[in-house]
Amino acid sequence: MPPVPPSVDALRREIDEIDVAIHDLIMRRARVVERIAHSKAGEKVFIRPGREAGILRRLVARHQGSVPVAAIVRIWREMIAAMTLIQGPFAVAVYAPDDDRRLWDIARDHYGTVTPLAPANTTQAVLRALAEGRATVGVVPMPEEEDTDPWWRFLISDDTKTPKIIGRLPFCRRPGQKEGGDALILGAVPLEATGQDHTLLGVELSQDMSRGRLKDMIEAASLPVGWFRIFHLPGGGGSVHLIEVEDFVDIDDPRLRTLAEKLGDALVRALPVGTYALPITLEARKA
Numbered sequence: 585m586p587p588v589p590p591s592v593d594a595l596r597r598e599i600d601e602i603d604v605a606i607h608d609l610i611m612r613r614a615r616v617v618e619r620i621a622h623s624k625a626g627e628k629v630f631i632r633p634g635r636e637a638g639i640l641r642r643l644v645a646r647h648q649g650s651v652p653v654a655a656i657v658r659i660w661r662e663m664i665a666a667m668t669l670i671q672g673p674f675a676v677a678v679y680a681p682d683d684d685r686r687l688w689d690i691a692r693d694h695y696g697t698v699t700p701l702a703p704a705n706t707t708q709a710v711l712r713a714l715a716e717g718r719a720t721v722g723v724v725p726m727p728e729e730e731d732t733d734p735w736w737r738f739l740i741s742d743d744t745k746t747p748k749i750i751g752r753l754p755f756c757r758r759p760g761q762k763e764g765g766d767a768l769i770l771g772a773v774p775l776e777a778t779g780q781d782h783t784l785l786g787v788e789l790s791q792d793m794s795r796g797r798l799k800d801m802i803e804a805a806s807l808p809v810g811w812f813r814i815f816h817l818p819g820g821g822g823s824v825h826l827i828e829v830e831d832f833v834d835i836d837d838p839r840l841r842t843l844a845e846k847l848g849d850a851l852v853r854a855l856p857v858g859t860y861a862l863p864i865t866l867e868a869r870k871a
């Protein structure tokens with residue numbers, strides 16, 4: 585006689601048991617996070633974007649079976665966001681002018697149901713919310729070529745309180761999803777290498793310099809250049825540049841000293857204004 589398949593009732597009882605086990609594990613995870621939070625006592629910033637990226641990359645790599653991996657990412661983002669809030673106040677300012685909800689939706693996806701999000705009409709308002717402590721992190725659009733008043737120029741500062749770029753959204757890109765509507769996350773968080781990172785380098789010059797010449801100098805300092813944005817300071821007072829470097833570069837990186845030597849008197853300052861963990865692009869088969 586072939587074995588009798590379990591009844592639907594029996595399968596549902598198995599699901600109930602699994603749910604209890606998952607729920608127990610979530611509560612156990614939260615207790616571990618509470619202990620981590622305890623060890624961070626006294627630190628103003630308790631988010632670790634690099635660690636979050638590592639957790640998701642590991643899960644996406646090991647995922648198998650019929651559940652779309654995008655759903656796994658969503659579940660973990662919900663959990664990590666909730667477990668961030670366990671550790672202290674956490675709020676997000678999102679650039680969402682009038683009825684433009686694009687970044688709002690990306691931010692909600694990343695920060696889950698319970699994280700307070702506040703809309704900001706301008707990118708300046710996002711920076712103000714960060715400066716005034718109303719938001720822990722801010723979500724702003726990727727720098728556009730034609731932006732006449734770019735938000736990123738305020739990040740090129742030696743003031744240690746200046747927020748940095750700490751992430752890029754969406755962190756998981758579905759197959760075919762365009763990069764056009766991407767966002768960057770700002771926050772006063774120490775930069776952390778994850779093994780697959782890009783850095784945004786801020787360069788302030790006392791004079792205008794052609795993009796080609798600056799690019800040559802940066803590449804001669806062994807920094808692999810991605811895209812470039814330029815803002816000419818009013819009144820001919822020089823220029824600021826945001827340069828994507830396809831590597832992790834921190835403030836002590838010797839390549840920055842080489843660049844400073846090459847730029848000589850033209851240089852006012854060159855510093856990393858942030859790094860982001862490279863987003864994951866999901867395979868069509870698993871998405």
Ligand SMILES: O=C(O)C(=O)C[C@]1(C(=O)O)C=C[C@@H](O)C=C1
Pocket residue numbers: 617620621630631632633635636639663664665667668671
């Ligand atoms: O590892 C930590 O430092 C945590 O606070 C835990 C945790 C998580 O839920 O895994 C939560 C928030 C951090 O941004 C990173 C990870």
